[in-house]
Amino acid sequence: MSGLINGDIMYRTHTCGELRASHAGESVTLSGWVNRRRDHGGVAFFDLRDRSGVVQITINPDLPKETLDLVEDVRFEWVLQIEGLVQKRPAGNENPNMETGEIEVIAKNITVLNPAKTLPFMVSSDADLPDENTRLKYRYLDLRRERLTNNMVLRHKVIKFMRDYLDKQGFIEIETPIMFKATPEGARDYLVPSRIYPGQFYALPQSPQQLKQLLMVAGMDKYFQIARCFRDEDLRGDRQPEFTQLDLEMSYVHRDDVLDLVEGLFTEMIPAVAPHKKLLSKPWRKISYREAMEKYGTDKPDLRFGMELQDVSDIFAKSEFKVFQGALSSGGVIKCIVAPKSADMSRKEIDALTEVAKSLGAKGMPTLAVTSEGVKGSASKFVSAEEVESLKAKVNAKEGDLILFASDAKAIANKVLGGLRVWFRDKLNLADENLMAFAWIVDFPFFAYNEETKTWESEHHPFTMPKLEDLDKFESNPGEVMSDAYDMVCNGYEMASGSIRIHRRDVQMKMFQMLGLSDEEIKTKFGHMLEAFEYGAPPHGGMAPGIDRLVMLLADEPNIREVIAFPKNQTGRDVMADAPSEVEPKQLKELQIKFEQK
Ligand code: ASP
Numbered sequence: 001m002s003g004l005i006n007g008d009i010m011y012r013t014h015t016c017g018e019l020r021a022s023h024a025g026e027s028v029t030l031s032g033w034v035n036r037r038r039d040h041g042g043v044a045f046f047d048l049r050d051r052s053g054v055v056q057i058t059i060n061p062d063l064p065k066e067t068l069d070l071v072e073d074v075r076f077e078w079v080l081q082i083e084g085l086v087q088k089r090p091a092g093n094e095n096p097n098m099e100t101g102e103i104e105v106i107a108k109n110i111t112v113l114n115p116a117k118t119l120p121f122m123v124s125s126d127a128d129l130p131d132e133n134t135r136l137k138y139r140y141l142d143l144r145r146e147r148l149t150n151n152m153v154l155r156h157k158v159i160k161f162m163r164d165y166l167d168k169q170g171f172i173e174i175e176t177p178i179m180f181k182a183t184p185e186g187a188r189d190y191l192v193p194s195r196i197y198p199g200q201f202y203a204l205p206q207s208p209q210q211l212k213q214l215l216m217v218a219g220m221d222k223y224f225q226i227a228r229c230f231r232d233e234d235l236r237g238d239r240q241p242e243f244t245q246l247d248l249e250m251s252y253v254h255r256d257d258v259l260d261l262v263e264g265l266f267t268e269m270i271p272a273v274a275p276h277k278k279l280l281s282k283p284w285r286k287i288s289y290r291e292a293m294e295k296y297g298t299d300k301p302d303l304r305f306g307m308e309l310q311d312v313s314d315i316f317a318k319s320e321f322k323v324f325q326g327a328l329s330s331g332g333v334i335k336c337i338v339a340p341k342s343a344d345m346s347r348k349e350i351d352a353l354t355e356v357a358k359s360l361g362a363k364g365m366p367t368l369a370v371t372s373e374g375v376k377g378s379a380s381k382f383v384s385a386e387e388v389e390s391l392k393a394k395v396n397a398k399e400g401d402l403i404l405f406a407s408d409a410k411a412i413a414n415k416v417l418g419g420l421r422v423w424f425r426d427k428l429n430l431a432d433e434n435l436m437a438f439a440w441i442v443d444f445p446f447f448a449y450n451e452e453t454k455t456w457e458s459e460h461h462p463f464t465m466p467k468l469e470d471l472d473k474f475e476s477n478p479g480e481v482m483s484d485a486y487d488m489v490c491n492g493y494e495m496a497s498g499s500i501r502i503h504r505r506d507v508q509m510k511m512f513q514m515l516g517l518s519d520e521e522i523k524t525k526f527g528h529m530l531e532a533f534e535y536g537a538p539p540h541g542g543m544a545p546g547i548d549r550l551v552m553l554l555a556d557e558p559n560i561r562e563v564i565a566f567p568k569n570q571t572g573r574d575v576m577a578d579a580p581s582e583v584e585p586k587q588l589k590e591l592q593i594k595f596e597q598k
Contacts, residue, residue, distance in 0.1 A: 017053020187231035249542030297418020302492035327407035498543020
């Protein structure tokens with residue numbers, strides 16, 4: 001035993017997780033953390049852990065007394081160096097749940113490299129997970145968990161696969177600045193005040209969008225970057241102020257060139273990095289935005305299960321039911337979904353679900369339950385036997401099914417039923433967790449009308465190319481202009497968006513004008529882009545798959561924070577370093593920043 005650390009100490013010959021039966025008989029030196037300890041009839045067992053895994057160390061009572069005394073003191077998470085002999089475990093003592101379970105290391109010498117205080121929580125198992133803020137405060141400990149370590153390794157594999165694949169396809173990785181000018185992606189900018197130019201600010205990029213397009217003007221042809229994006233958005237749902245994208249851009253391409261490239265990458269990558277995941281289809285489906293909205297009520301459909309939305313307006317064209325009549329006479333639709341094996345849902349459940357429907361914009365939620373005694377449910381009193389028969393035939397409803405209706409303006413009916421469809425997915429476990437249902441959503445409208453501000457906004461971002469045949473509808477009928485934009489979706493998430501870009505100055509100008517920018521604003525905000533387009537900009541396009549959500553799905557994690565090493569918490573704080581935080585008055589002075597009274 002040596003308590004002191006010798007400057008020349010050789011910390012390890014092997015990692016803990018790599019030892020197998022083939023190493024039996026070898027003398028090894030390991031360094032790692034004490035994951036667990038057990039004492040059994042005078043023998044102590046440590047599980048020693050490093051990133052590669054865990055191995056059992058056996059400490060027999062025949063070691064020198066001072067070693068045994070030291071072993072007495074050793075607690076969880078102490079950092080030890082163990083010299084010992086790899087030995088096959090006696091028959092019957094193997095542990096099939098451990099990768100190293102066929103062997104154990106018989107300790108000969110033990111060095112304490114560093115003791116540890118009692119940790120605020122256990123990291124050797126996920127039982128008794130503390131609350132998330134505690135985990136994030138001690139993230140450097142939380143990451144010691146096998147589960148989080150595996151997530152980091154998986155994330156590395158995903159990124160490495162992307163880099164290798166794109167390298168083989170002739171892409172080069174180019175870094176672009178973090179301190180730049182505002183690049184609109186629909187969020188607020190994070191600003192960095194300049195000390196040298198008081199009163200002026202850099203903006204952190206919401207994405208490298210402008211820069212990657214300028215790289216195309218620069219002739220870089222095929223670019224990618226594992227890019228950090230910064231968006232100051234409301235912290236709704238599973239979002240982070242900064243996140244990572246595989247940002248890519250290509251010259252001289254049409255839409256399908258970009259889609260084929262990315263589909264090829266993902267189709268090869270998934271089995272390589274996450275073999276337990278299956279792809280729904282090869283090639284992936286291409287679904288128009290309109291079809292997605294009609295069938296799934298959303299532009300990010302979960303395709304792992306059916307329950308598609310069906311339009312049954314024709315069946316109820318002459319309905320006596322006031323609710324149906326009202327919708328149709330005001331230009332709306334009657335649509336429904338069929339929930340399997342749900343005819344016996346209780347009154348209480350239906351009421352709760354009606355609240356869900358209302359929160360999505362519905363005024364009510366008529367239902368028909370198909371039972372052996374005919375149809376039941378809130379709409380049953382108002383529908384004729386004929387209507388029921390036609391309905392059952394059209395939507396293929398069987399005994400035991402529950403039919404849920406939305407009768408409203410089409411957009412609302414879609415949204416309501418799209419939401420209910422996902423609700424049933426979760427309730428009835430309709431989606432296979434190991435299925436990755438990738439698809440492309442294509443043919444997006446170019447503009448979205450903002451009802452609040454009464455202005456047109458770009459549906460994707462303002463650098464997206466409209467379908468050229470729609471150019472003359474720009475002013476006369478903006479709502480009908482289609483764009484050359486596309487999204488990649490998987491399991492109900494938007495995983496990427498991209499587009500063929502505007503590479504002509506005149507079209508880009510027109511786009512900015514449509515968005516309500518004055519000539520002055522266009523010049524100060526985007527003058528550099530417009531000027532670049534005058535020096536021979538090649539046609540180009542690209543996209544940007546998000547990495548956090550992808551790794552989240554591959555790792556079967558419920559949120560992206562579990563796959564980010566040091567995420568912000570759900571209120572946007574780094575609780576480990578306590579950021580954001582106040583700064584020294586001197587720093588503010590240098591920046592010439594004064595605050596109004598708090
Ligand atoms: N910059 C876009 C985004 O972040 C993606 C793209 O159009 O390539 O969504």
